[in-house]
Amino acid sequence: MHYSGFKVIKEALTGHKGWKPAWRDPEPQDRYDIVIIGGGGHGLATAYYLAKEFGKARIAVLEKGWIGGGNVGRNTTIIRSNYLLDGNEPFYEFSMKLWEGLEQDFNFNAMVSQRGVLNLCHTDAQRDAYRRRANAMRLNGVDSELLDAEGVRKMVPFLNFDSARFPIKGGLLQPRGGTVRHDAVAWGYARGADMRGVDIIQNCEVTGFRIENGKVTGVETSRGFIGAGKVGCAVAGSSGRVMAMAGINRLPIESHVLQAFVTEGLKPVIPGVITYGAGHFYVSQSDKGGLVFGGDIDGYNSYAQRGNLPVVEDVCEGGMSLMPMIGRARLLRMWGGIMDMSMDGSPIIDRTDTDGLYFNGGWCYGGFKATPASGWCFAHLLATDTPHDTAKAYRFDRFRKGLMIDEKGMGAQPNLH
Numbered sequence: 001m002h003y004s005g006f007k008v009i010k011e012a013l014t015g016h017k018g019w020k021p022a023w024r025d026p027e028p029q030d031r032y033d034i035v036i037i038g039g040g041g042h043g044l045a046t047a048y049y050l051a052k053e054f055g056k057a058r059i060a061v062l063e064k065g066w067i068g069g070g071n072v073g074r075n076t077t078i079i080r081s082n083y084l085l086d087g088n089e090p091f092y093e094f095s096m097k098l099w100e101g102l103e104q105d106f107n108f109n110a111m112v113s114q115r116g117v118l119n120l121c122h123t124d125a126q127r128d129a130y131r132r133r134a135n136a137m138r139l140n141g142v143d144s145e146l147l148d149a150e151g152v153r154k155m156v157p158f159l160n161f162d163s164a165r166f167p168i169k170g171g172l173l174q175p176r177g178g179t180v181r182h183d184a185v186a187w188g189y190a191r192g193a194d195m196r197g198v199d200i201i202q203n204c205e206v207t208g209f210r211i212e213n214g215k216v217t218g219v220e221t222s223r224g225f226i227g228a229g230k231v232g233c234a235v236a237g238s239s240g241r242v243m244a245m246a247g248i249n250r251l252p253i254e255s256h257v258l259q260a261f262v263t264e265g266l267k268p269v270i271p272g273v274i275t276y277g278a279g280h281f282y283v284s285q286s287d288k289g290g291l292v293f294g295g296d297i298d299g300y301n302s303y304a305q306r307g308n309l310p311v312v313e314d315v316c317e318g319g320m321s322l323m324p325m326i327g328r329a330r331l332l333r334m335w336g337g338i339m340d341m342s343m344d345g346s347p348i349i350d351r352t353d354t355d356g357l358y359f360n361g362g363w364c365y366g367g368f369k370a371t372p373a374s375g376w377c378f379a380h381l382l383a384t385d386t387p388h389d390t391a392k393a394y395r396f397d398r399f400r401k402g403l404m405i406d407e408k409g410m411g412a413q414p415n416l417h
């Protein structure tokens with residue numbers, strides 16, 4: 001069923017009787033050519049591109065809960081491609097280009113809004129680092145602008161400029177960055193994949209792998225055994241647990257909790273995304289008016305989808321020092337998601353040593369913006385057994401070879417990336 005303005009008007013005039021469920025609820029078949037574990041953004045996007053771009057059929061996405069119940073529906077919705085390093089920048093810009101055409105491509109309103117992402121700087125050294133990043137972005141053909149304090153004041157005059165402990169010295173702006181309605185991304189990819197014959201099977205937890213002579217032949221699930229020619233794992237925060245079932249116990253990933261916060265609806269005040277440079281705090285405003293904000297991970301390993309008060313306090317302190325007026329807004333909701341923090345802060349899209357088993361993960365707290373490119377590149381790998389050009393660096397062996405893509409320069413400390 002194609003969605004269009006015409007369809008909306010027709011249904012409005014005929015009692016809304018012609019709408020169909022956006023995707024089917026099929027029973028699992030005995031066997032598929034390709035099984036994707038994880039019905040988050042990345043798993044669904046992979047299935048969509050496998051069917052649409054690579055002409056693959058007999059694909060299933062297995063989701064232990066409901067699609068969109070993981071990080072794809074829990075993040076703070078920011079998209080950007082303002083990276084410094086060569087291993088990352090082309091990949092995230094590929095993703096940004098896919099976001100720009102996504103709604104037309106999968107015929108679903110995901111509210112892609114390129115309202116700009118502004119990273120504030122508060123010291124001369126930070127400004128120099130942003131200048132370097134802005135230049136690296138431009139060398140990769142990506143939009144970037146360096147603003148001085150007056151330029152920032154013109155855009156967001158309500159910030160704390162004058163009596164701040166860390167005065168705002170300027171900012172790095174990516175005008176094409178912005179926000180996207182996160183759960184609509186899961187729904188749009190699910191619907192697009194389903195329309196192309198992909199079985200999306202919810203309430204189907206993968207509980208084990210069947211591996212014979214070094215080759216994966218299928219997965220054990222809460223709904224029985226499902227045979228598979230190839231298996232792609234895209235379970236984000238559950239990566240360690242799921243890969244351990246396949247005997248891969250030393251994944252270069254740790255799971256950490258990250259929290260998000262939303263206030264009551266307010267009149268439009270924040271034009272784009274703003275990140276504070278003197279603490280860990282970032283904020284945007286949703287189309288419903290809520291201020292959506294967050295900060296650092298909680299700093300301990302966890303598989304819980306909720307966080308603790310010390311980070312709540314830390315995030316709120318960051319907000320108060322950046323824009324004191326936020327103290328008058330009432331917090332409506334907060335929650336946590338499980339982050340797959342890799343050792344260098346960059347992701348992995350690669351084959352494993354088990355024939356037919358492929359891995360996608362290590363997205364840290366930046367994987368939402370990567371969803372389209374991650375899906376495309378993982379589909380490319382699954383379909384052709386070769387890495388996509390923009391994802392060539394995202395291999396397991398970079399940790400063994402010392403070829404880290406350490407955007408933050410933090411070393412092998414996942415809690416700091």
Ligand SMILES: Cc1cc2nc3c(=O)[nH]c(=O)nc-3n(C[C@H](O)[C@H](O)[C@H](O)COP(=O)(O)OP(=O)(O)OC[C@H]3O[C@@H](n4cnc5c(N)ncnc54)[C@H](O)[C@@H]3O)c2cc1C
Binds near residue numbers: 206242363
């Ligand atoms: C609070 C918060 C804020 C964030 N903000 C941003 C942001 O602003 N911008 C950004 O780019 N990124 C952000 N992120 C990160 C981003 O959300 C994640 O990196 C990304 O969503 C992870 O990929 P995914 O969508 O596939 O994961 P998920 O949606 O978590 O999908 C994984 C799925 O696997 C399923 N699964 C797990 N185990 C099994 C099993 N055994 N069998 C079957 N299914 C299984 C899970 O139920 C889940 O649905 C944020 C994350 C959080 C939590």
